[in-house]
Amino acid sequence: MLGRWPSRTSGSAAAARRPRWTRPVIQFVAAGIVALVILLVASGWLTKRAATAEAIVVARSTTQLLATTVVEPALSRGLVQGRTVSIDRFDRLALRRLIVGDVLRIKIWDASGRIVYSDKTQLIGDRFTLGAEERAVLDNGGTAAQVSDLTAPENRYERSFGQLLEVYAQVWVPGGRKLMFEAYYSYADVSRRSAQVLKEFRPITVAGLVIFVALTVPLVWVLARRLDASAAERERLLMAAVEASEHERRRIARDLHDGVVQDLAGISFGASATARELSDRPEVARRLEALGLGVRRSLRTLRSLLVEIYPPDLATEGLAAALDDLLAPAVAAGIDVDLQVADTTGVRPDASALAWRVAQEAVRNAVRHGRPQSIRVTVTVSADLLVLIVVDDGAGFVPASVPRGDHLGLRGLRDLIIEAGGALEIESAPGVGTTVRLEISR
């Protein structure tokens, strides 16, 4: 008796079985959230960079303004010479008009690296080596800014402030001597400025993306429904085509089984019986016996073809027997065959049928294309899964390089397996054979 291909699930049922996260609308919303996060991080980084640059520009302008309008008019030769009263006067001015707002510390340097004045009075008179940038400002004018190196000895009193931005500007003493005015600003101001800019722009950015997602989600939902419907229709058509093909194959197989196969069997038995009756004419008897053998060989071949044309009834014969029949042509072709099948009692019929079909394709491909010396078929059954593994030591192939037309059987099966919640893996490489592995819920 000929078996049947398992019935398939409908498209809508398949969609319902699909994991929630694979649904297009959820994927779109998830992508929107990811895009939002990326946008927030990127805009935050860019804003901080822009705010930092802006804060540095502001600090440089402020320093230049202080240098020109406050420091220079108050500079005196006495201050440069270290006269106590000149330092007193400048100190009072500095505390009143320079150490205000964002400015946390000031220093005035001469060309030798001596601190002529600092509001941290312990530094007055100390000498340090001027950096290239500082010296360039002192010699050539302009301003420069950099993050303070708080490990430097001249900055030892600034460590309690945390990260600082220091800005230099050239100043002139009456009489034509150049000094360098240095002002320190808290880097927290830069962060604060950055936060202000972010606060202004973030709502626009977030709201824009949220509105975009909110507007497009309904569209995506409609499109997803259409896609689902289209997939269901495609699957329905595929099922109809497969069922029509099955019907046709079943008819051909039945006709062959009931007609040609029975006729050939009769011819074979008749030829053998006649040969036994012609003991007096051994030559004719031998030819008749040979004829009967040839017919039986053809009959076996025809039965193998029938098995390929239409699967056996797995419910009746069992998966092990069906796989044994499946491997008969390989045995006839001289291939070493090893079949191990666990007890498949309780396994869903559609899972058994899929396993048989995958084994059929794998064995057929191996015999046709691989020219293997051995084929090993193993079926194991666990609490949840049925696992089929078909291993051959044939020529193998590069899976990615197989033209779309070839191995169409396994490709087509893969869709059905995925629909059934299973997984199909094909591993192969030239010269190392092929392994086909099916996992499906039992």
Next chain:
Amino acid sequence: MNRRTYRSITALAAVGLFAGAASAPALASGGGGGVTKSGHCSAHSTWKLNAKPDNGRIEVEGEVDSNVAGQHWTWRILHNGGVSAHGRAQTLGPSGSFSVGRRLVNASGADQIGWRAHNPATGESCAGNLTI
């Protein structure tokens, strides 16, 4: 008497007044790192000078007490021999005194602080010094 001679005599008189005032008995006290000195001016007023270290600086306060409200005085704070600050002040009631506070830079080594006050109307002068 020509103008130059008059100026010289005036200057000498001023120096003499300040010297006399400076030589007047002065009381000194200290505590908490601060130094206070006080004394009599050239007439009836008294002066007081206080200095104490304050985070790298010296907090200086000079005071004159004349017991007469409404007097106008000029004052100077000296630091290591130079005039660090100067100005004008008026004695206020009911005590008839004025005081001036300034922060000076704490220079390396000992700091010489001076307090000078002069009442142009009465010619009275006050002078005090301390070291911190």
